[in-house]
Amino acid sequence: MSISEPAKKIERWRPALVRYSLAVLAVAAATLARMALTPLLGATAAPFITFVIAILFVAWYCGLPPAALSILLSAMAGAYFFLSPAGLLSIARLENQIGLGVFVLATLGIALLADSQRRAVHLARKEARERKRSEAEERERRERLETVLASIGASVIATDSGGRITLMNPGASSLTGWTQYQARGRPAGEVFVTANGHSGGDAESPIAKACRERRIVGFSDETQLKGKDGVGIPVDGTAAPMLDESGRLSGVVLAFRDVSAWKESEHQLGRVRDQLELELAATRGLHDLGTRLLLHHDLPSLLNEVLAAAKRIAGADMGTIQLLDADGALRIHAQDGFTSEFLDFFSKVSQEEAVCGTALARGERVIVRDIEECDFLATTAALDILRRAGVRAVQSTPIVNRAGTPIGMFSTHYRTPTEPGERELRLLDLLARQAADLIERVRDEEALRKSREELGRSQQQLLLVTENMAAAVTRCSRDFRYVWVSKGCAAWLWRDPEGMAGLPIRDVLGPEAYETILPYMERVLTGERVEYTAQVNYFGTRKRWIHAVYVPTYSGAEVDGWIAVISDVTDAKDSERQLQEANASLARANQDLERFAFVASHDLQEPLLIITAYSQLLQRNYASRLDGDAAIFLENIVDGTRRMRDLLADLLTYTQLGPHTEAPTETVDLNLILEDVKSNLRALIAETDAIVTAEPLPPLRVYPAHCASLLQNLIGNALRYRSDQNPRIHVSVKQADGVYQFAVADNGMGIDPKYHDQIFEVFQRLHGSETPGTGAGLAICKRVVERYGGRIWVESAEGRGATFFFTLPASAASAAGAAGR
Amino acid sequence: MRASTGGRARLLVVEDNAGDVGLLRMALQHARLDCELIIAEDGAKALDYIRSRGVPLDAPDLAIIDLNLPKHDGFELLEAIQRSSAWADVPVLVFSSSPYADNRKKLDFLRAVRFRAKPPDLDEYLEIGLVVREMLAEWYGLDRAAEGR
Numbered sequence: 001m002s003i004s005e006p007a008k009k010i011e012r013w014r015p016a017l018v019r020y021s022l023a024v025l026a027v028a029a030a031t032l033a034r035m036a037l038t039p040l041l042g043a044t045a046a047p048f049i050t051f052v053i054a055i056l057f058v059a060w061y062c063g064l065p066p067a068a069l070s071i072l073l074s075a076m077a078g079a080y081f082f083l084s085p086a087g088l089l090s091i092a093r094l095e096n097q098i099g100l101g102v103f104v105l106a107t108l109g110i111a112l113l114a115d116s117q118r119r120a121v122h123l124a125r126k127e128a129r130e131r132k133r134s135e136a137e138e139r140e141r142r143e144r145l146e147t148v149l150a151s152i153g154a155s156v157i158a159t160d161s162g163g164r165i166t167l168m169n170p171g172a173s174s175l176t177g178w179t180q181y182q183a184r185g186r187p188a189g190e191v192f193v194t195a196n197g198h199s200g201g202d203a204e205s206p207i208a209k210a211c212r213e214r215r216i217v218g219f220s221d222e223t224q225l226k227g228k229d230g231v232g233i234p235v236d237g238t239a240a241p242m243l244d245e246s247g248r249l250s251g252v253v254l255a256f257r258d259v260s261a262w263k264e265s266e267h268q269l270g271r272v273r274d275q276l277e278l279e280l281a282a283t284r285g286l287h288d289l290g291t292r293l294l295l296h297h298d299l300p301s302l303l304n305e306v307l308a309a310a311k312r313i314a315g316a317d318m319g320t321i322q323l324l325d326a327d328g329a330l331r332i333h334a335q336d337g338f339t340s341e342f343l344d345f346f347s348k349v350s351q352e353e354a355v356c357g358t359a360l361a362r363g364e365r366v367i368v369r370d371i372e373e374c375d376f377l378a379t380t381a382a383l384d385i386l387r388r389a390g391v392r393a394v395q396s397t398p399i400v401n402r403a404g405t406p407i408g409m410f411s412t413h414y415r416t417p418t419e420p421g422e423r424e425l426r427l428l429d430l431l432a433r434q435a436a437d438l439i440e441r442v443r444d445e446e447a448l449r450k451s452r453e454e455l456g457r458s459q460q461q462l463l464l465v466t467e468n469m470a471a472a473v474t475r476c477s478r479d480f481r482y483v484w485v486s487k488g489c490a491a492w493l494w495r496d497p498e499g500m501a502g503l504p505i506r507d508v509l510g511p512e513a514y515e516t517i518l519p520y521m522e523r524v525l526t527g528e529r530v531e532y533t534a535q536v537n538y539f540g541t542r543k544r545w546i547h548a549v550y551v552p553t554y555s556g557a558e559v560d561g562w563i564a565v566i567s568d569v570t571d572a573k574d575s576e577r578q579l580q581e582a583n584a585s586l587a588r589a590n591q592d593l594e595r596f597a598f599v600a601s602h603d604l605q606e607p608l609l610i611i612t613a614y615s616q617l618l619q620r621n622y623a624s625r626l627d628g629d630a631a632i633f634l635e636n637i638v639d640g641t642r643r644m645r646d647l648l649a650d651l652l653t654y655t656q657l658g659p660h661t662e663a664p665t666e667t668v669d670l671n672l673i674l675e676d677v678k679s680n681l682r683a684l685i686a687e688t689d690a691i692v693t694a695e696p697l698p699p700l701r702v703y704p705a706h707c708a709s710l711l712q713n714l715i716g717n718a719l720r721y722r723s724d725q726n727p728r729i730h731v732s733v734k735q736a737d738g739v740y741q742f743a744v745a746d747n748g749m750g751i752d753p754k755y756h757d758q759i760f761e762v763f764q765r766l767h768g769s770e771t772p773g774t775g776a777g778l779a780i781c782k783r784v785v786e787r788y789g790g791r792i793w794v795e796s797a798e799g800r801g802a803t804f805f806f807t808l809p810a811s812a813a814s815a816a817g818a819a820g821r
Numbered sequence: 822m823r824a825s826t827g828g829r830a831r832l833l834v835v836e837d838n839a840g841d842v843g844l845l846r847m848a849l850q851h852a853r854l855d856c857e858l859i860i861a862e863d864g865a866k867a868l869d870y871i872r873s874r875g876v877p878l879d880a881p882d883l884a885i886i887d888l889n890l891p892k893h894d895g896f897e898l899l900e901a902i903q904r905s906s907a908w909a910d911v912p913v914l915v916f917s918s919s920p921y922a923d924n925r926k927k928l929d930f931l932r933a934v935r936f937r938a939k940p941p942d943l944d945e946y947l948e949i950g951l952v953v954r955e956m957l958a959e960w961y962g963l964d965r966a967a968e969g970r
Contacts, residue, residue: 613943617847
């Protein structure tokens, strides 16, 4: 505590002005008091007596400096009023000067004395106050500590330097089983007994350790406190040595708590953490696998990797991956650990077959813990195969894509009865999903690569084609300039393909050619595909026929130009013209020939008639006058002329069926025509005892004579070329594709297939004169049918009868069209 | 002469082929018809004859015309007969090797009384005479020729 403190204290509650004012006032009051005493003491006796009291007061209450002021003022006032009341002259006197000096010195001493006395009193008072306060605080602190110790969960035991317990809180009491009162004063080792949880043996007491090492020590991990009843309680805590200021050990504080609950949860936590780590490792494994699998761009290596992972996860001995093929069967695409017998047997598995098929059919995983106890495997061939492959347990997990469609199956196999755990199955599910994604991705990639290759190839091919094809190919822009020109086109225009891009079409082709093709170019620019054949005069000097196709090209929705494919068809045009000319002259020649045939067959009839008639006259009127040979000669003439007459008649019919007559306008009833034909043939029918039947026939737009000769020839043939049975002839019809197909079937002698074409040629006969006929009948039939755009053919074998088929158009329009040709 | 006036029937035969004429004569004989035959060997001669006999009494009782003739064909003759007032009533037998179907349109249009295709053999040829007789009977009431025999 410094000396200046009371002064400061004084200053705090008595400001300087007050203190100095008090000094002045005290001097003033002393002066007045001395004046009041004057009547008793006389004017000059004891001039300073009252002033001493005032100075003493000032020194006590106001401190030393105001006291010095009051001394000065007192000296002046005493000297002025009382030492020489008459005037200042008396001061000059020595005795007065001495008196004044004594007064000053004496009062100065008094002031000093009073001041120091005041300081001493003040200090003593303050010390007493301080002591009182610190005692109260100490008490309060102890009470608080004891409350804390009693109420905290931790257990606390304090000992003195001798290891005897001085303090134990209720927490420690309940753990140790000792009450505070029983324990106080006992050695700590008696109350706080520890053992090592693992070894069970006594551990070094933490108290002893703290004492020895003189620092705070923790309990070892497995420390157990033996309670009074001997049960070990896991505890954790610290032992802290208490050292006083000089470093001497004054005691030890043990703070500890029951950690059995914590130990238990820590234990559980450890288990959970282990599991989590396992999962994490597996997931990381899957992730790594996924990353690695992404590097596989071909299915087999991808599947092998997936299979290896599946085996690893499931802890399996063997495994397969199957993929669904187009016909819904599972095929093995990857395997590990199987024999060829197994692979052959399971190379293709359909639904419900074996384990994988069952899983496929059910759409979910199937686990067979032991194949010997599996219902659906019992008595199947698969069971034996599995046995021989050393399989005892199987699980099959479907590989399902994101759309929910199964695309395959992976199965893992075990040599011993096994049921995979929940965790393995979960991971297998994850793997299945991942595998599905990857398989689809690889498949997509393969498809994409294929289509890309295809595209590349087709582009290349396209370029090759455009560069090498005879036709010229160009691409033009809508401002009528070349954008690209194929080599062939450039060569055709006698140009270098490199320099043609950007050239105006007009400049390249010349104005005349440009004007010719301009309308087509304008049309293609409207977005229309344009195809035309035109004669174009290139460069005004080179006339060529071209066939061109313009296809518009688009930029967005707008036509930005076109691609033109142009062929020089001049030669084709020339040959077409030549062909047309040749055709025309051929048609003319043919017409002439037919006309000739017609006229010949017609006009030959007349002279033939004369020959016939007059030879008959000879025969009739002069027979008696002809000798043997002459009669036979004449007979031969008559016979020859008759045959010639028949031939000419048929030839005439045949030539008249040429394509020049007009189309019929009326429909005819074929049933009636058939009746006519049967009536014409009635003699032959009666002679051969034949049966002619027919289905109801449709009306047709044909010339009645044509149809009559058609049916008459066919039925007549059937009657003539009969077998030894009575002829049975049936006419039937059916409608198909706008035509009627007629059939005339007989049971006659039949026709060898090698003659099936020949018989339809004019005057071709298969039989000699024993069977009558000119050989024109079927040719006439053919000509009739073909005149209407139909077809005629025969199905027959020798001795099996024959069926002649012919078609005639069902609609009037096509009949007219065919006839108009 | 007309058959109705008595005497032999007069027939115009337009036929270029002598063989046919011979057969025709035989057919008429076969039908017991005694006829005077006026033969025109081609179309031109027939036309001349038709024009020269412009009076009804000069016209023949019947005309047998082949369609296929040199120079002017049978149709021209038919037209000429059609136009001539003197010949308008003369019955005509068209006798041709072409089938009727081919000529029907033209013949139906013209005034052809009867059409007969040239027959393919002697017996049918001889029937022509009967046809001529029928026609004469139809036109002139009775078969004078036959009766006159």
